[in-house]
Structure formats: structure tokens, C-alpha cells
Amino acid sequence: MTRVVVTGLGVKSPAGNTVRDAFATVLAGKSLATVIPALAVEETPVSIGCPLAPFEPLDYFTGRELRTLDRTSQIGLAAAADAVTDAGGLPAEEGRGVYVGTGGGGFAALESLIVGHTLGREKVPVHAVPTLMSSSTAARIAIRYGCRGPCLTFNTACASGATAIGEALRAIRSGVVGSAVAGGLDALLSPLAMCAFARVGALSERMDSPAEACRPFDEERDGFVMGEGAAFLVMERADLAEARGARVYGEVSGYAANCDANHIVAPLRDGSVAADCMRAALLDAGLTPGDVGHVNAHGTSTPHNDSAEAIALHDCFGGSTPPVTSTKGVTGHLVGGAGALEAVIALLSARRGLVPPTANFTGGPAAELVDIVHGEPRSIAAAPVLSNSFGFGGSNACLVLTPA
Incomplete structure (x- = not known):
């Protein structure tokens, strides 16, 4: 069976915006949940979450580019860029694919657009359609790196990121592509999204002690804490990685x-x-x-x-x-x-x-x-x-x- 190796990693997360920082923070085992001021102002039913670690979009994009990118695409593209840099680029062969998972896509951007639309149709920006497309991040990754193989977006809810990585594995094994940028992203710390998840009873309501709210498998758990972030892997056939002398994390x-x-x-x-x-x-x-x-x-x-x-x-x-x-x-x-x-x-x-x-x-x-x-x-x-x-x-x- 074709071996598929991981040669690059990139993250933008509450635990940190580099792989080293994120891993060290997770090893420390302390919850990052906190009160989100913007949600508290909106008086959402749940106003705690795990926001992204401080992130400067201008390190990755021009001001003009940022006007066409919602937060989800910003952090996804940045994480993918870090992964490609970490991998030392992508193999030169043309069979390069992009596989992205998202549960919410442009949900927060849609919420913002709806609010703007109530103020008048002239408030709808010219870049609304590409911003709202759930496939936008995948397309932008493909454009940036010239990936002309499959460019696919998966929505399997909370399994979306893993699905994208798994489907990239299958594509490389089957010979559809030789390498892929694969991962997942979401940024749902918006009032409408938080109200929706609260209504379905999914979120912890420990507003008085946010750092104790997310407690997987614990007998006193009462729901999850919403976070935001993205992570991407560069995956490639083992022989391609070996031929270009790439560092390999594993398979x-x-x-x-x-x-x-x-x-x-x-x-x-x-x-x-x-x-x-x-x-x-x-x-x-x-x-x-x-x-x-x-x-x-x-x-x-x-x-x-x-x-x-x-x-x-x-x-x-x-x-x-x-x-x-x-x-x-x-x-x-x-x-x-x-x-x-x-x-x-x-x-x-x-x-x-x-x-x-x-x-x-x-x-x-x-x-x-x-x-x-x-x-x-x-x-x-x-x-x-x-x-x-x-x-x-x-x-x-x-x-x-x-x-x-």
C-alpha cells in the first residue's frame, strides 16, 4: 500500500498560533476558556469560549486582501501557509490537491451580512459571494499554491477536519494526487452561532467559572465550550518526500x-x-x-x-x-x-x-x-x-x- 507521510504542520488555535506553542499549551492541561466581551455585550445565553490566540492577519495578507476575507478564511489560509512553509513547499509534480473541512463555513460572515443588509441593500459588499462560499478557503489555498488537482470542501459537522485529512489520504493512495494540503477550520464565536448552539443544549453554562466549564468525560460535565481555529497538514507520497529530502513527522x-x-x-x-x-x-x-x-x-x-x-x-x-x-x-x-x-x-x-x-x-x-x-x-x-x-x-x- 502507498505510504502517505506528513511533511508540514500549521495551526492557528486558542492554544497558540505555532505548532510548538500549541503543543506546549495542550501539554500543560489548563483550560483556555474565558468570557468573550463581545458576546457578553450582546447578552448571548452563553458568553464564554476559547478565542484564538493573538493573531496578526497582516503578517499573511495585504490590506486589500483582508477586505475580501472573513475571519474563518483568514485563520484557515494562515494555518495552511504555515504548513506549506514548514514542509519546505510542495512537491513539484502537478498532482496537488486541497481538502478542507468546515462545519460552519461562512456562518459568521453571513450573520454580519444579514445585520448589514437590514441597514440597506447598498451595504451588501461586492465580495459577499466569495466570502460566504464554504468552499472559499479551499479555493484560495489552491490559487495561492497552484494546486490543480481536486479542490474539495467537506462538511461532516464536528468531524469535518478529520474527514478532509482522511479523504486526502485516500486520494494520494489511489494516485489521484501525489500531495495535498488538508485540514479544517471554523470561527463560530459569533452571537448568532452561540445562541444557536446554546438553544440545542450543546454548550456548558458555567459562566461563573469558565476555566472549569469544559471537562471531557468528567461526571460533572454539562456541555462543550466553543473554540475557534484551524489546522492543516501537508501530506504526500513517501517517495516524493524522500526524493526532495523533506522532513517527515510521521504517516x-x-x-x-x-x-x-x-x-x-x-x-x-x-x-x-x-x-x-x-x-x-x-x-x-x-x-x-x-x-x-x-x-x-x-x-x-x-x-x-x-x-x-x-x-x-x-x-x-x-x-x-x-x-x-x-x-x-x-x-x-x-x-x-x-x-x-x-x-x-x-x-x-x-x-x-x-x-x-x-x-x-x-x-x-x-x-x-x-x-x-x-x-x-x-x-x-x-x-x-x-x-x-x-x-x-x-x-x-x-x-x-x-x-x-
């Missing part, structure tokens, strides 16, 4: 996707389909559960999702799981960017032999089913890692990453 060695087909926002309680997805990803990688060194769980901090995932992990690993962590305890939930950021953190964790602690975990029934890492990082031997992403609509995507 994307397995991928699977399926659907609970159960409920539009609730996971299947017994976790059976999610467990099937994990097993299929391991089979795709040519591995068994016993080969896995640790799991970066979806771990949203919502009551039903964490319970179902814990059951699924217990099932997949035959009652004895490897160490399990959830990055969302620190960063909040990046929606379309979550699976991509977690793939980056998972691969770095496997390379370093350190599993980050799950923020705010104190105990509960999940600990009887899975081995939750908490308190401090745990040292492990270098081994493949399973990264889970489960989205609304029952969309499941699992990635297996193997350190170099």
Missing part, C-alpha cells in the same frame, strides 16, 4: 468514516457504530487495537457524547484501553477545525512519547471504562495513535497516525 496510516444514522444531534448511546469506525480505521492501517499507543478522543464534554465514546472505546479495545486524552478540555471545540488540530496534537504526542492530560477531569463512570489521562502528561512508548472525531448527524471519522 497518516489509516482512516474510516461511517454514520450512526440515529439522530441529527445525538450519538447512538451504545457507541456501536463509533466502535466499528475505530476498528475499520485500524484495519485500514493494518493494525490491531493492541498496536495503539494512545487515543486522542473526540471528548466534547457533553453528557451523551462522552458516555457513548467511552463505551465505544471500551468495546473497540476489548475492555482495556490505551491512555485516552481529549484536547478539547484545553482548546474548547473548534468544530470543523477540531479533528485537524487533534490530528496534529496526536501525531506530536506520539512522536514525543507524551500524552497530554485531559483538563478538568476529576472522575466519574468514564474512568471505569477507559484510561483517562489527567493531572499531568503521561510518558508512553512511540506507537500509532487513534484520533476520533464524531459530528452532529452521526458523522464519524477516525484517523490513525504513526510517528516517524
